[in-house]
Amino acid sequence: MTNLRQRQQDILEFIAGFIDGHGYPPSVRDIQEGCSISSTSVVDYNLEALSKMGYLKRSKEISRGIELVGHRSNKTRIPLLGSVSAGQPLPVFPEDHRFLEDNSIEVDPSFVEQQSPVFALHVKGNSMIDALIKDGDYVVIRSQEHAETGDMVAAWLIQEEETTLKRFFPEGERVRLQPENSSMSPIFVDAHNVQIKGRVVGVLRKYK
Amino acid sequence: MTNLRQRQQDILEFIAGFIDGHGYPPSVRDIQEGCSISSTSVVDYNLEALSKMGYLKRSKEISRGIELVGHRSNKTRIPLLGSVSAGQPLPVFPEDHRFLEDNSIEVDPSFVEQQSPVFALHVKGNSMIDALIKDGDYVVIRSQEHAETGDMVAAWLIQEEETTLKRFFPEGERVRLQPENSSMSPIFVDAHNVQIKGRVVGVLRKYK
């Protein structure tokens, strides 16, 4: 039985690898060859078993009709729209959410499972250091134009033409943009000069 | 010609939707039906055009041999192997990297572009708070058994049967596992009682 699970293990891994490599699932014969199995019927047999165990779904009579469960092909690739200054407001924020192929990062699908679009920004500066977000991190933003008091948001300063990452506090005619860095002071701007671009829903950091 | 691009646009969108919905690409006839096209040859014609324009790749003589470019099917899905205590060493770390379908998260492909396998751990506790890693974060780990002095690692304490997230400092016969939390003390363990499971290469956080 140890050898039993082995074969199905092999098959699963082969399928996953094949899909990653080709972009489409393997045929029964691809699997047969890839796993050194003598007969297509054996593949069929094990695929059926794996299917019943819930590891994959099969579409009858459909070529390559295999879908690995939990292997959701939902790319969850989100566009990387630019950078935000977390210190002094600095860089630009292009309005065009156009397909910036290659300028994108992949994130956990749960980020995107909502309605509004999601994108990422590269953080410059350490104004949100106390929120454990530092220079070089990526923040995942969900597009929305309104924010609750205290939300961490990407705000577009119209006049300055800059995007900044701060906590949002409306105060009558003006807005307080509060950094999370005890050594930095809040920024006060006219409410008409601020446009909320979205709320921070995630952080992503890469170590070298 | 406006109507021209329209058809190819339709086809592209149909393919993307089909893949997301089924987990495998559509056949020529699927596209024909889905886009209300009169003949399979028309589909073939336009697929060839799209292929030449670089929108997709086709595998000759292969059923459903369509791969959308930029739609990189490289899942970059990495297994979520469990949790690490970042405070006191606490939970378990199953040795079997077996297929824990559903227990996985997706990350930026650049995390995985290396050689050794990569997996994720759910962080429990705040021992790495000064490294801006907090309770609830996910750390992305690259499997490796050796670590450089000062590396942030997931270490398996053999005797305690626990995984812990600390910085690694070998000190002769023993090893100092240093938390990044000014209010916590390092742990000293016998060198033979420590097994490096991997090095932290990324952090992922989700906000509610």
Add this chain to the structure above:
DNA sequence: ATATAATAAGAACATGAGTTCGGTAATATA
């Protein structure tokens, strides 16, 4: 041991599905 079920093999079958080809319509070019 012997029965029974679980796996594996091999081959043949049926059809899903990519491709080809002759021909037409629409558009562009001369």
Add this chain to the structure above:
DNA sequence: TATATTACCGAACTCATGTTCTTATTATAT
């Protein structure tokens, strides 16, 4: 207007590919 180019049709062709059937090998249990 003539002619080339591009886009579309239909149908047939051929092979890729899922499925099934029969017969060997194992396992597992009684």
